[in-house]
Amino acid sequence: MELLGRYWWWPVVIVLVHFGMNGCFGCWEQERIALLQYKASTVSYTDESHFTPWDSADKESDCCEWEGVKCNLTTGRVIELTIRFSMTESGGWYFNASLFLPFEELQYLNFGENFIRGWVPNEGFERFSALSKLEVLRLDDNYFNNSILSSLSGIASLKELYLDGNNFNGSIQGFERLSLLSKLEVLDLGLNNFNNSILQSLSGIASLKKLDLSDNNLNGSIHIKEFKAFSNLEELDLSFNMIQDFVTTKDSNILTKLQLLDLSRNDFSAQVLESLTAFPSLKTFLFNENYNLEGSFTTKGWCELRNLQKISLADNHFEGVLPSCMANWTSLHSLDLSGNHFSGNVQSLSDLRSLEFLSLSNNEFLNPITFSSFFNLSNLKFLFSDNNKIAFETNSHTRVPTFQLRIFRSFLVPYEHYLHPNIKEMDISSNCLQGPIPTNFGLIFPNLEYLDLSNNAFQGKIPNSISMMINGRIIDFSNNNLLGMLPMWMGNMSYLTRIIMANNQLEGPIPIELCRLIYLEFFDLSNNNLSGFVPSCFNSSRIKFFHLNKNLFSGPIPNVFQNNSNLVTLNFRDNYLSGRIPDWIGSVSSLSILLLGANHLEGRIPIQLCLLQNLNLLDLSYNKLFGPIPHCLSNFTFEASDHDFSLGGPSDINIGGQPVTRDSYAYQGQEIEVLVRVDSKQEVEFTTKSRTYSYKGDILNYMSGVDLSCNRLAGEIPPELGRTSNNLRAMNLSHNNLTGPIPTTFSNLKQMESLDLSYNNLNGRIPPQLTELTSLAVFSVAYNNLSGKTPDIKNQFITFDESSYEGNPLLCGPPLHNDCTKIGPPFTTPMDYKEEEGGNFLDMSIFYISFVVAYITVLLGIVAVLYINPYWRRAWFSLIEVCIDTCYCFVVVHYRKLLKFRLA
CATH class of the missing domain: 1.20.5 (Single alpha-helices involved in coiled-coils or other helix-helix interfaces)
Incomplete structure (x- = not known):
């Protein structure tokens, strides 16, 4: 008996060890089987490439280690399941909830973006009532409608429910059943089709703390009394609706616990700010992009909110000066006033010592304003004040700021005196700064990841100290007057993703050390004096944009981009490249812009070019290409591209050990959205409408054209070119040796804006169907062998004058002065x-x-005369000698001038 009393705790240890070992040895078998049964039930709706790779063949496989599965470390029971994107979009499929009943300990289930339309009979979500521990259910981005609501009301343990992005409509039928979810704290109904009646139908859910009704059809006026039942609500999102007014009363005692309010992207007026006084606990207020706002910035009521921590008023139309009461917001951590019409000074912000993020960009702040106003903001990490009329005092550098900026973008600042050595991003572009880049720049700021010195007047060589920025990712020195050669040490900056040095005076070859940059995505050295061969050692499969145009490069096109599936733009225009267009060009599957014009390329246009289905801009002009135009060029669809022709900024800047994404940074567990974008927008030139235009950024998605002018192409124009996508906007085949008629199929190119077929040997009539091209702005068939009557003067052809048709003697009709009755038909007598x-x-x-x-x-006569008469013989040879000397001097002098002009 004494022995039993001494070891009474052994059974307890054995039970704990049993459960512990059970957890260590993997998931429970019934739960593993349930997962595999679910996978088997979806075979007809999906394929292996979409579904989570759960291993059904290996019976020893631990399902706790499967993707999307999380188990309790002690019991081994599944507690979280994430099964997103497992289905293909094929009209939706039907769900069997009973397959998940074995997961008795399940707490979190994520079924988002699976295109679920409903459930099999008697196997709906009412079966989940047996899952007594289920707290979070995500059913966002499916095909559910109101009929699902009654089946969800039985999950009594539910705390968070996400139904955003479904097919719910304005009907309130069924929502009253959700009042049975007495523990529900988070409800997301965003991105549906609800109207204002949804508020009344939700009034029974008194436990709600967070409600998201964004991106619905709420409109008109909303009164705070409609939220009377939500006494515990802390977060309310009404963004992306059509609400015009939010009526509140100061003593309503409704939503007194509200801490976050998002009213962005509605139709509010500035007076709505007066309603904020009804929310004494408000900490975060988002009011972006209400484009109907006009007038001055009202301060009535809401300046009394002392608990505000984040305010975003970006991209509205607020006017006037900043109110002095902003100094009361001593708890403010983030303030975004960008994209408005504020003026005056920012003195009222100088005492907000908790401020971490401040954006004043794109306003009209007037002189004088001192940068030293911010010196007391010791916590400031992000400062944006570009695109204003700000003038910083020149003697303020005698003071030392207390802040430690991590990201900085501004105008006219003596940056070396104000910025902390640990700063991560620096943008001092477009400041008219002159002289050399300081030789110790990289030593002062060794932790820079993004450096933008573009659009200034910096001169001299790139300082070697830049190599100390070992974490550098983006360097933009474009549009300056930098000299010298590209430094070899740049190849040691192994994290570089973007090198942008266009429009300088750099010279020499590209260092082969740059071939080490395996993360390179954007490479732009255009419009310099660089020369030599393009290195064939580039092995970066990540390169998307490659610009070497307007340089002095020679040799063949390097075999470096073969099978590169990421390359979007390849620009070698205006160089001295020779040889043929390589056949491997067809393997660059994502290529959208190919510019090889103004080189010395020869040979035929390779048919492999036709494999580039995504091509939008093709320029092969001013080369020595010969042969026919490939018929397969009709494979080009010229559809509007979905490529992103600009790249965002760094994605892993750290603040306090937390990552900063390119659009936001984390603060106290919340994501504070900020415009911390470091956009690198590519720019290309393309000739259309008889002029060379520059296209930059996303406009390139909508521009399409083919330029094969100034070559030696021969044969007829393939009629198939007129059967390409009607999105083609420009075609230039001028200055070639093309023969035959103009294809009537060109009338199918409805979006055509510029069509140039001049200076060829085309014959026959101009197709009258071309008058159907109602977008045509430039049209030329000059200097061919065309005959017959010009097209009718209607639609766009009213705007074309005689120059569009000149050089065709057998053409007649307006706008030409040739009368068709006086010009006989061309001679056609059989011979x-x-x-x-x-x-x-x-x-x-x-x-x-x-x-x-x-x-x-x-x-013989000249020889005889010169032999007989010695005087004429001496005069003849003297004349010849003078001609030779004159020609020699002419060539030497003009060759040097031409060479200097070309190098300039």
Whole structure:
């Protein structure tokens, strides 16, 4: 008995060890089988490429280690399941909830974006009532409608329910059943089709703390009394609706616990700010992009909110000066006033010492304003004040700021005195700064990841100290006057993703050390004096944009981008490249812009070019290409591209050990959205409408054109070119040796804005169907062998004058002055081909014989005269000597001028 009392705790240890070992050895078998049964039930709706790779063959496989599965470390029971994107979008599929009943300990279930339309009979979500521990259910982005609501009301343990992005409509039927979810704290109904009646139907859910009704059809006026039942509500999102007014009363005692309110993207007026006084606990207020706002910035009521921590008023139309009462917001951590019309000074912000993020960009703040106003903001990490009329005092550098900026974008600042050495991003572009880049720049700011010095007037060489920025990712020195060669040490900055040095005076070859940059995505050295061969060692499969245009590069196109599936733009225009267009060009599957014009390329246009289904801009002009135009160019669809022609900024800047994404940073567990974008927008030139235009950024998605002008292409224009997508906007085939008629199929190119077929040998009539091209702005068929009547003067052809048709003697009709009744038809009398060929042969033979006899006679006569008369002989040889000297001097002098002009 004494022994039993001494070891009474052994059974307890054995039970704990049993459960512990159970957890250590993997998930429970019934739960593993349930997961595999679910996977098997979806075979007809999905494929392996979409579904989470759960291993059904290996019976020893631990389902706790499967993707999307999380187990309790002690019991081994599944507590979280994430099964997103497992289905293909094929009209939706039907769900069997009973398959999940074995997961008795399940707390979190994520079924978002699976295109679920409903459930099999009697196997709906009412079966989940047996899952007594289920607290979070995500059913967002499916095909559910109001009929699902009654089945959800039985999950009594539910605390968070996400139904955003479904097919719910304005009907309130069924929502009253959700009042049975007495523990529900979070309800997301965003991105549906609800109207204002939804508020009344939700009034029974008194436990709600967070309600998201964004992106619905709420409109007109909403009164705070409609939220009377939500006494515990802390977060309310009404963004992306059509609400015009939010009526509140100061003593309503409704929503007194509200801490976050998002009213962005509605139709509010500035007076709505007066309603904020009804929310004494408000900490975060988002009021972006209410484009109907006009007038001054009201301060009535809401300046009394002392608990505000984040305010975003970006991209409205607020006017006037900043109110002095802003100094009361001593708890403020983030303030975004960008994209408005504020003016005056920012003195009222100088005492907000908790401020971490401040954006004043794109306003109209007037002089004088001192940068030293911010010196007391010791916690400031993000400062944006570009695109204003700000002038910083020149003597303020005698003071030392207390802040430690991590991201900085501004105008006219003595940056070396104000910025902390640990700063991560620096943008001082477009400041008219002159002189050399400080030689110790990289030593002062060794932790810079993004450096933008573009659009200034910096001169001299790139300082070697930049190499100390070992974490550098983006360097933009474009549009300056930098000299010298590209430094070899740049190849040691292994994290570089963007090198942008366009429009400088750099010279010499590209260092092969740059081939080490395996993360490179954007490479732009255009419009410099760089020369030599393009290195063939580039092995970065991540390169998207490659610009070397307007340099002095020679040699063949390097075999470096073969099979590169990421390359979007390849720009070698205006160089001295030679050889043929390589056949491997067809393997660059994502290529959207190919610019090889103004080089010395020769040979035929390779048919492999036709494999580039995504091509939008093709420029092969001013080369020595010959042969026919490939018929398969009709494969180009010229559809509006979905490529992103600009790249965002760094994605892993750290503040306090937490990552900063390119659009936000984390603060106290909340994501504070800020415009911390470091956009690198590519710019290309393309000739259309008889002029060269520059296209930059996302506009390139909508521009499409083909330029094959100034080559030696021959043969007929393939009619298939007119059967390409009607999105083609520009086509230039001028200055070639093309023959035959103009294809009538060109009338299918409805979006065509510029069509140039001039300076060829085209014949026949101009197709009258071309008048159907109602978008045409430039049209030229000048200097061909066309005949017949010009197209009718209607639609866009009213705007084309005589210059569009000149150089075709057999054309008649307006706007030409040739009367069609006075010009006879072209001579078409049949002629025996052999007779014509024989007659021509006889005439040419007589001509050759006569020419040779005359040439020999004249030559012998000159020799005889010079032999007989010594005076004429000396005069003749003297004349020849003078001509030789004159020609030699002319060539030498003008060659040097031409060379200097070209290098400039």
